[in-house]
Amino acid sequence: MGFYELTVEQTNGELLPMMDFQGKVVMVVNTATGCGFTPQYKDIESIYEKFHEKGLEIVDVPCNQFAGQTPGDDEEIHEFCQLHYNTQFPQMKKADVNGETAIELFKYLKSQKGFEGFGKGAKALAMSALLKKVDKDYKNNPEIKWNFTKFIIDRDGNVVARFEPTADMKDVEKCIASLI
Numbered sequence: 001m002g003f004y005e006l007t008v009e010q011t012n013g014e015l016l017p018m019m020d021f022q023g024k025v026v027m028v029v030n031t032a033t034g035c036g037f038t039p040q041y042k043d044i045e046s047i048y049e050k051f052h053e054k055g056l057e058i059v060d061v062p063c064n065q066f067a068g069q070t071p072g073d074d075e076e077i078h079e080f081c082q083l084h085y086n087t088q089f090p091q092m093k094k095a096d097v098n099g100e101t102a103i104e105l106f107k108y109l110k111s112q113k114g115f116e117g118f119g120k121g122a123k124a125l126a127m128s129a130l131l132k133k134v135d136k137d138y139k140n141n142p143e144i145k146w147n148f149t150k151f152i153i154d155r156d157g158n159v160v161a162r163f164e165p166t167a168d169m170k171d172v173e174k175c176i177a178s179l180i
Contacts, residue, residue, distance in 0.1 A: 010092055011074040024057050029151075030061050030106070033076075033081070040165070045088065060081075061092045061097065062077045109159055110144065115138070117164070119167060152179070
């Protein structure tokens, strides 16, 4: 199965086929409204505004699997993002990204790009310390580690990059710019 064969449920209950994004660059991200990384919405919106007309799409999948940091329903999440970050990209229905109830989109993305580390710096060290308590083997499995993990898909449907929430958003933007 390839990226374009997948779908994701929208907040209205309709399925959004990834085939709709054929020929475009796509960022798929699991998000949260009450997370230390939530301010990344500002950067994601900025990247969207900069590259949308050139062929970038964003698939925002709110997820409540990480410390319950997305407690609201789909409407509350959408209102929060518009009020605080003026997001224009569509949000999907809140869903799981890990475990037996993970949606197929994230199962596929994780199969294509596994975890490669949190990088360096204070945030990376903090995430490593947190994850060691939750999953001693976290370095050796592809599971999503936390909110705001980003996958970049090129215009041909290939998963070309995975950015952990600790990644510098400038690096995410550079990756997208190189594909546009």
